Amino acid sequence: MTLSLILALVWVVLANVLAMLPSRDNHWTRAYALIAVGVPLLGYVTLQNGPWVGLLVLAAGASMLRWPLIYLGRWMRRQWFVSSQE
Known part of the structure; x- marks a missing residue:
């Protein structure tokens, strides 16, 4: 197994552990860090x-960070519909 796959597996485990911990901002700051x-x-x-x-x-x-992707898709759809109506 290559180093990159080991690091990806560590990222997955870290994402799961971070999701289990309580958060005041619905895990958004952790999601931004995981994306970065x-x-x-x-x-x-x-x-x-x-x-x-x-x-x-x-x-x-994407399955781990599905809510940021859902919100991004909604934002992009809103932007597209607003610009197409003008």
Whole structure:
């Protein structure tokens, strides 16, 4: 197993532990930190192991951070509909 995959597994375990701890802001600051660490890690996994493994790690990360992605999709849809109505 490559170093990048080991680091990705550590990221997954860390994300699960952080999700179990109570938070006053509904875990948003932790999500931002996980995204900031996860994006370069995803690039490293893809570089070392190829695009298919990178897509699997992306899917795993997206399943962990689904609410930020849902809110991003809603925001993008609002932006698109507002600009298309003008």
